[in-house]
Amino acid sequence: MTAVQISGAGMTFNPGSDNAVRALDDIDLTIGHGEFVSLIGPSGCGKSTLLRLVGDLITPTTGSIEVFGKSAEQARLDRDYGMAFQQAGLFDWRKVAANIELPLELIGWSRSDRSARSKEMLELVKLDDFGDHYPWQLSGGMQQRVAIARSLAFSPRLLLMDEPFGALDEMTREHMQSELLRIHAKTATTVVFVTHSISEAAYLSNRVVVLSPRPGQIHSIIDVDLGERSDAIRETPAFFAKTTEVREALRAVEASA
Amino acid sequence: MNRLGFVAPPIIVGLCFLAIWEGGVRLFDIQEFLLPKPTSILSALRSEWAGEIGAGRLTNLREAGFETGKVAVIGLIVGVVVGSLLALATTRFRLLRESFTPLAVVANATPIVALAPIFNAWFGITGATSNVAVVIVVVFFPVFINVARGLTEVHPNQLELMRSYAASPTTVLREVRIPNALPFFATSLRLAAPLSVIAAIVAEYFGGPTNRLGPVITQNASFARYDNAWAAIVVASALGLVLFGLALLIERAIVPSGRPIEID
Numbered sequence: 001m002t003a004v005q006i007s008g009a010g011m012t013f014n015p016g017s018d019n020a021v022r023a024l025d026d027i028d029l030t031i032g033h034g035e036f037v038s039l040i041g042p043s044g045c046g047k048s049t050l051l052r053l054v055g056d057l058i059t060p061t062t063g064s065i066e067v068f069g070k071s072a073e074q075a076r077l078d079r080d081y082g083m084a085f086q087q088a089g090l091f092d093w094r095k096v097a098a099n100i101e102l103p104l105e106l107i108g109w110s111r112s113d114r115s116a117r118s119k120e121m122l123e124l125v126k127l128d129d130f131g132d133h134y135p136w137q138l139s140g141g142m143q144q145r146v147a148i149a150r151s152l153a154f155s156p157r158l159l160l161m162d163e164p165f166g167a168l169d170e171m172t173r174e175h176m177q178s179e180l181l182r183i184h185a186k187t188a189t190t191v192v193f194v195t196h197s198i199s200e201a202a203y204l205s206n207r208v209v210v211l212s213p214r215p216g217q218i219h220s221i222i223d224v225d226l227g228e229r230s231d232a233i234r235e236t237p238a239f240f241a242k243t244t245e246v247r248e249a250l251r252a253v254e255a256s257a
Numbered sequence: 258m259n260r261l262g263f264v265a266p267p268i269i270v271g272l273c274f275l276a277i278w279e280g281g282v283r284l285f286d287i288q289e290f291l292l293p294k295p296t297s298i299l300s301a302l303r304s305e306w307a308g309e310i311g312a313g314r315l316t317n318l319r320e321a322g323f324e325t326g327k328v329a330v331i332g333l334i335v336g337v338v339v340g341s342l343l344a345l346a347t348t349r350f351r352l353l354r355e356s357f358t359p360l361a362v363v364a365n366a367t368p369i370v371a372l373a374p375i376f377n378a379w380f381g382i383t384g385a386t387s388n389v390a391v392v393i394v395v396v397f398f399p400v401f402i403n404v405a406r407g408l409t410e411v412h413p414n415q416l417e418l419m420r421s422y423a424a425s426p427t428t429v430l431r432e433v434r435i436p437n438a439l440p441f442f443a444t445s446l447r448l449a450a451p452l453s454v455i456a457a458i459v460a461e462y463f464g465g466p467t468n469r470l471g472p473v474i475t476q477n478a479s480f481a482r483y484d485n486a487w488a489a490i491v492v493a494s495a496l497g498l499v500l501f502g503l504a505l506l507i508e509r510a511i512v513p514s515g516r517p518i519e520i521d
Contacts, residue, residue, distance in 0.1 A: 103422050
């Protein structure tokens with residue numbers, strides 16, 4: 001079954017003016033239910049823009065985007081999306097648990113349901129004891145885990161992540177990747193994941209979409225079939241071969257740009 | 258460091274400063290009209306605190322301090338309320354934001370107290386209305402500008418997040434913009450509280466009732482009663498400090514504080 005259907009989508013910022021920017025052109029992409037798809041490409045290739053189009057944070061100038069068989073806007077209004085960004089973007093004035101509960105509050109969950117869920121989410125990201133702290137009392141990695149817990153709180157059907165681990169150090173990052181895969185396996189959520197890390201894309205994804213810049217277009221789509229992921233996979237020849245394939249696709253993109 | 262450790266150093270430095278002042282004035286035999294000794298100021302403070310006006314006396318510092326304090330506090334409250342409400346309005350109405358906010362930024366950079374004599378012409382020279390009006394205008398701009406910034410300078414990701422929750426503009430205002438503006442509001446209070454006392458006294462120099470700190474300072478100075486003038490300045494400083502302290506208390510109440518936890 002199809003989760004996301006992007007048909008001929010294009011995005012031009014400031015259309016018609018002197019500083020018009022064609023960010024994306026003629027994107028066709030179909031993402032299946034429960035699939036984990038990464039978007040990778042050189043900076044300025046429009047991968048974040050594509051993510052924002054899917055999330056109806058911006059509206060495409062051409063083409064259409066359907067999410068779970070409805071318009072992206074309807075999916076947003078139905079609260080089908082969970083979002084996480086490179087910056088955790090937590091609300092400083094809310095304690096960690098209250099940050100996770102905010103989307104639930106807006107949906108109208110009762111207080112007891114909310115606190116049960118935030119507890120459950122904090123366990124999931126292994127921050128059981130930190131619900132009563134303010135976000136700025138936590139380290140960057142912990143904040144990012146809270147942001148991911150928040151994005152999962154109301155069990156969204158589609159998770160949109162924009163370089164969520166980009167600001168983390170290598171060790172924390174690999175740890176978070178494994179956490180995310182564990183959560184993904186457990187919740188069967190569909191994930192669209194923007195990254196500029198080749199190994200991250202190869203490790204996490206079922207498919208890696210390589211974009212070329214100005215205007216952003218799909219250069220190639222690489223299937224990654226590595227079976228059950230674990231940290232050990234990072235050191236296998238199969239994983240190395242996949243990262244090489246992604247790297248070569250990116251080189252080809254850069255060479256043609 | 259414990260509480261005493263924080264409080265003791267400035268107190269010691271302050272006392273040393275007063276001792277040097279006192280010693281210096283005595284040692285170099287400085288005339289009282291140039292710089293009275295702290296002890297002279299203290300005795301003036303005592304004798305003028307609750308003195309009868311008339312009978313060769315110009316001053317009742319308690320009354321003057323109270324009346325000027327009233328002008329400052331009323332002006333402060335009205336200025337803060339109006340500034341905050343207008344800042345809220347600018348986030349709601351784009352036209353207001355784009356037309357008024359740049360003007361306010363410019364006005365904030367001008368010496369608004371200079372308007373005091375004009376306000377006397379508008380609101381009358383005998384009542385305190387024009388003094389209060391000066392305080393309101395002086396307080397308004399920093400409050401307006403800071404609160405407006407706090408309401409608008411929200412991290413784009415946080416707005417995107419709220420959009421993904423399909424949150425209404427009212428919800429965004431309540432859950433994001435207003436809480437985001439609270440630290441800015443607290444900062445503006447800290448700026449505005451001492452400003453309100455300065456504005457009140459400068460305004461009083463130019464007109465209004467005479468039983469106030471401003472006229473007390475100018476009149477005593479013109480009669481060469483510099484000890485009394487200095488005593489009034491001490492009261493004015495105390496007033497500024499009290500209001501600043503109140504602003505700090507309010508900040509504590511509305512802005513969460515704490516330390517990062519040492520764990521990774």
